[in-house]
Amino acid sequence: MEETPERVLVAAIAAGDERALGELYDRHGRAAYALALAIVGERADAEETVADAFGQAWRTAGQFDPARGSVAAWLVTITRTRALDLVRARGRRARVLMRAAWENTEGLAAPLGQASEAPDRGVERAEARRLVERSLAELPEPQRRVIELAYFGGLTQSEIAAELREPLGTVKTRTRAGMERLRRLLAPLLSRGAS
């Protein structure tokens, strides 16, 4: 069965087609929700975030620029920004830090082992997810930690340094080294995305 290309879907949304918005949600809503939940920590807030994010997608679909990345990447960016906005607005940083501390030894990759793959994502997506998990797991724990605090906690480098009681320079070095290593490990996914 031929799917509507994502760009066509977004163009339809920009023209005010509600069914296209529903289709976009069916394709990406679950992933957006999982991301939001990992950041905000509570179901109601995660749903609020996803509703906000798709509302923003609905309003700004006309500005989507395929040259800058995929539709999935666009939605991830919107969702993460909205989730971090909500966390900051509610002064909920402490909660994120608590969760990060709880994941201290295992990292975020740990619970994924038992988790079942979401049914609305294809095989390709499941493979991508496994590679991301494996790559994160390959990072030295201190590198993974600073990246997760930045990505899921929205902490700046100096905030991470204060949180971990490490020198700022160390945090910066670890972030960069970790991101470079991820870039190497994830290269198969990155090059495919660019094609």
Add this chain to the structure above:
Amino acid sequence: MTDHQWSELTAPYALGVLDPQERTGFEAHLAECAACRSEVQSFRDVAVLLADSAPPAAPAPALRERILREARQVRPIASPRPPLVLWIAAAASVALALLAGNAYRTERAARRELEQAVARTRDSLAAEQQLVQILLAPDVNTAVLTAKGRPPAARLFWNPSRRRVVIAVFDLPPAPAGRIYQLWAIAAGKPVSLGVFNTRPDGRVTAAMDVPPDLAAFQVTAVTEEPAGGSPQPTQQPFLIGKLSGGE
């Protein structure tokens, strides 16, 4: 490769976690440095993939309908003619975003900020439009809430068809730490909680609350101060009381 002082900022910038001052300087640099731009882009691609490491989770099925419903409500705002005051609010927001800019900021960053300001304004417009719909319904009941012997502190709107209550508080200092205000409907002499709220430092707030489906009719509403999170039943005498009138 980027082998200079800026290279340590590419990853945190791509992750969206630079301090505002650092970001401003770095964006000025980005405008001139192709090597950093391409590095930022590659780290952004990595960051997008990191979303896949979030533990899988499924939203409530109702979320889909909520998103479509909210989309239906937002669209009219962009078209014909919103009330003048909303345009003024939008213009003010854009003007503020312009003032916040400075000489170093690239045009692109300024444009993004404008877009965000407009998006925020639209969000608050959508919320206000919902409020206005509740307030302007023909069957809406209103009440003025006062403390004995004092000027009115809040006004309440009860929309029976939508089963929503909106309380607009205009003169009530924020509850002390660990405490919160709770709004009650008094039905047949018994208080039923409608929800909790707190005021901003200026003593104002507007809050919308759902009325429980089993609450048939009520004439009196009251506000108490309760421990944070609210109480199943009031723990003190109400200090604001108002009787509903109008509608029907």
